[in-house]
Amino acid sequence: ETGVTQSPTHLIKTRGQQVTLRCSSQSGHNTVSWYQQALGQGPQFIFQYYREEENGRGNFPPRFSGLQFPNYSSELNVNALELDDSALYLCASSGAGTGYHNEQFFGPGTRLTVL
Amino acid sequence: AQSVTQLDSQVPVFEEAPVELRCNYSSSVSVYLFWYVQYPNQGLQLLLKYLSGSTLVKGINGFEAEFNKSQTSFHLRKPSVHISDTAEYFCAVSPTGGFKTIFGAGTRLFVKA
Numbered sequence: 640e641t642g643v644t645q646s647p648t649h650l651i652k653t654r655g656q657q658v659t660l661r662c663s664s665q666s667g668h669n670t671v672s673w674y675q676q677a678l679g680q681g682p683q684f685i686f687q688y689y690r691e692e693e694n695g696r697g698n699f700p701p702r703f704s705g706l707q708f709p710n711y712s713s714e715l716n717v718n719a720l721e722l723d724d725s726a727l728y729l730c731a732s733s734g735a736g737t738g739y740h741n742e743q744f745f746g747p748g749t750r751l752t753v754l
Numbered sequence: 755a756q757s758v759t760q761l762d763s764q765v766p767v768f769e770e771a772p773v774e775l776r777c778n779y780s781s782s783v784s785v786y787l788f789w790y791v792q793y794p795n796q797g798l799q800l801l802l803k804y805l806s807g808s809t810l811v812k813g814i815n816g817f818e819a820e821f822n823k824s825q826t827s828f829h830l831r832k833p834s835v836h837i838s839d840t841a842e843y844f845c846a847v848s849p850t851g852g853f854k855t856i857f858g859a860g861t862r863l864f865v866k867a
Contacts, residue, residue: 643797645797670853672853672855674857679860680859680860681758681844681846681857681858681859681860682798682844682857683857684854684855684856687853687854689853694853695852695853695854697854729797729798731798742788742800742803743800743855744800745790745797745798745799746797747795747796747797748796748797
């Protein structure tokens with residue numbers, strides 16, 4: 640059973656640019672969540688995808704968007720980057736339905752720096 | 755809505771001493787409770803979880819936590835810490851019928867020799 644992987648590990652962008660971060664979920668997990676972790680803070684929920692549909696969103700603007708694919712991969716897209724978008728972005732996969740209890744398996748994260 | 759408060763931002767402790775990391779939560783619905791650990795430059799790893807049943811939950815690496823419903827707390831404990839336990843610890847809650855996980859701000863455990 641493979642774990643959750645994310646790419647790239649690090650990324651540097653300039654303000655106003657667009658970025659795509661990628662995640663490969665644990666096999667068999669049909670739910671993926673994305674989190675933003677600013678330096679010194681806990682992860683903040685961005686949104687969740689379940690079977691390729693957005694299942695819920697946190698307090699993030701529409702320039703944060705996502706995609707989930709049938710092969711357990713997913714993307715986080717951020718348009719019009721701002722300096723405050725600099726953070727560690729984490730994806731987490733989980734199963735759904737009884738027996739999973741919202742337990743999530745996290746990837747190592749992508750460190751995004753916006754200059 | 756749910757919220758999580760980790761009462762200590764940093765906890766320094768000597769090796770082999772006991773430690774308690776405190777967590778209080780607020781929720782109007784039933785929740786699952788979690789503790790995660792994050793080592794430098796890594797993602798989060800699940801330490802333990804409370805779903806239902808016994809209020810004392812044992813996790814990996816010798817950690818345990820006790821769910822106290824009346825005090826809405828879920829404190830994490832270890833009887834004897836090691837240098838390798840130095841990391842950031844996050845308490846989290848998730849509604850049993852929902853999808854969103856809310857994390858606390860984290861507690862940095864620093865184990866000194």
